[in-house]
Amino acid sequence: MHSVYTVRYICEEYPSGNRYYYKQELITHDSWDNPDSLAWSHPRPISKRTYCKRKKGGYRTEHRFVNKAPAQIIHFPFQLP
Secondary structure (H helix, E strand, O other), X not given: OOOOOOEEEEEEEOOOOOEEEEEEEEEXXXXXXXXXXXXXOOOEEOOHHHHHHHHHOOOEEEEEEOOOOXXXXXXXXXXXX
């Protein structure tokens, strides 16, 4: 279990209204005494319930708005074998 200082919870919101929740932990590659070896882990998906619970509990949270262009649809001709 990580402390309030070594974990962060992220909510990513897209223009479509979809929201995705993630958790990142602070990890070290050498020693906690070496600040150059500290990095955030890969975001791991969590539930909305967990995000809201941790936000109430005083953990570090971030709310990000992601403005990506929608995917381009490429049509392929349909052929029967």
